[in-house]
Amino acid sequence: MIMYGLKTCDTCRKALKSLPEAQFVDVRAEGVPGDVLNSAYEALGDALLNTRSTTWRGLDEATRARPPLDLLADHPTLMKRPLIDVDGRFYLGWGKDVQAQLLG
Template sequence: MVLYGLKNCDTCRKALKSLKEVRFVDVRGEGVPPDVLERAEAQFGDALLNTRSTTWRGLSETERARPRLDLLVDHPALMKRPLIENNGQLTLGWNADVQAALGVS
């Protein structure tokens, strides 16, 4: 299981604390592998972008109009977190549905 997120993100910390045998990938330092990012974009669409973030608010309208994948490559902190890959399946966020899908009580 791989958790893609930010080391200073409270939601990612909560997920890491609850999950066993998980590898953490800091998206600012390591990024998200292109194939995982493409699958996540295809599966989650607009939900993959965190449009409530300070990074998003700091972008110009021209920047915001760029394709999602390009934005996420250039600004990894724009990704909603955490993105978790488990046995080839992707989940986004850390709500009750995600926790149930991952077997966390």
């Protein structure tokens, strides 16, 4: 299990505390591998892009119009988080639905 997020994100910290076996990858420091990003986007679609983030609000309209995968490659903090990869199956966020699936 690999969790992609930000070490400063409260939601990511809560998820990591509940999933201590997860390998944590800080997207600001390490980024998200292109193949993982492509697979996650195929599975989750536009939900992967956090349009409520501070980073999003700081982008101009021309930049926002770029393809989502290009935006996420250039600005990994635009990814909704945490993104949790369990053997190729992706979970996004740390809501009750994700917790129920991962914690049982």
